[in-house]
Amino acid sequence: MREIVCSQIEKSYRNNRAVNKLSCSIEGGKIIGLIGRNGAGKSTWLKLLAGHLKPSDGEIRIFGENPFNNLKVASNLILIEDTMTFPSFLNLGELFKMASEFYLNWQGELAKRLLAYADIPLNSYHHLLSKGQASTFNLIYGLAARCAITLLDEPMNGMDEGIRSDMYRAILKEYIAYPRTIIISSHYLQEIEHLLEEIMLIDGGEIVLHSSLEEVNQMLVRLTGEVNAIKEMTGYQDMLYERQSAISYEAIIERNKLDLTYAEQTNVLIQSLSASEVCRLLTNKSKGGIDDVFKS
Structure with missing residues (x-):
């Protein structure tokens, strides 16, 4: 099944076209690396897939539906990015409880174990975490949601080398336990190559390469x-x-x-x-x- 289909999509901001006639088709159940230089359009494209932005032109289909303002897509797809925010009056444990009420496959015990492993207290508040701690929490949140489509936009930003290595292993173990489509946007392809089945290269707002890692x-x-x-x-x-x-x-x-x-x-x-x-x-x-x- 083609879980993600994009047909000639565009997204412009004033005089800047961040995504330019981008077309692609992605089958479910793969880990895909999204690679591109700064400003290539990676983050904008992921936000379009997640329904956070509406395309200026073209068509996107996630599970056969338009993702923009779509509750079905939102409950089965999660976008993790380092700019994401949570309600400041809820601690991390309460954020996990809130997630359990929205995501059908939420893995609460796994989330707590991973957070404890990362030495981040459940009673901490997201906006008071260091950059590395916030990125670690965000990634744990994304994995524990077990959505059919998981989009990770530079998920390791701010993490030290040790925790990055552990979180890469966590991604792989979660994928093996619950196969789904995971797209990882990263500038550091060498670090994630061992996870990937396919690579998508974006340049100038277009997908210029979509092939298996072996190819x-x-x-x-x-x-x-x-x-x-x-x-x-x-x-x-x-x-x-x-x-x-x-x-x-x-x-x-x-x-x-x-x-x-x-x-x-x-x-x-x-x-x-x-x-x-x-x-x-x-x-x-x-x-x-x-x-x-x-x-x-």
Whole structure:
């Protein structure tokens, strides 16, 4: 079943188009990484999916319905973000009790155990927590809700390395115990790769890549060696990245554009790129990266 379907959706703020004719289709029961640079449109798109914003144009269907102001969608989908707020007069334990009255699959005991593990007292107040503690509480709240669709927008912001590692494991264990669609927006793909089945790359408000993690890991290769050998091997096609020094030439190209038969006859070093490197390169604005800035 296609739980999420977006058709040519747009969202504009005055003269700025945050989401631009975005289309995609997502099947249920997967952990998906949403990757993109600052300002690419990740947060806006997640808010549109959650029904917190209404698109300027296009159509969104969650469980076959328009999510905007939709109680059915709201009770089966949760968006966790670091700007979320809760009633200041309720402590964390009372917030958990309030959640149990709205989310049908609410896991109250799990929420309390995770909060105790993170050493955050139940009688604390959300607005008085440190940034890391608030992010930890928010993530626990999102996992304990056990919604069919869970959207996590930079959920680890402010957490120290130790608790981040634990919370990544908590996400995985919860997914195994109760499979659902989890979309994790993050700048740190390397940290979450072990959780993911698919990657969605957003750039300029559009989904420019939606593939399995395995496919993304095999998409690009780095070639290092003599410049003429690499040029012949690649058929003199444009590179996504290239850098030449006094002793070697380095280039990155799509694997399917490479003549592997010719490659075996050369001394060119061929290396696959990680998914994190692939996403970074596909959104680079120049072929040499930061090095281009320093060229005279």
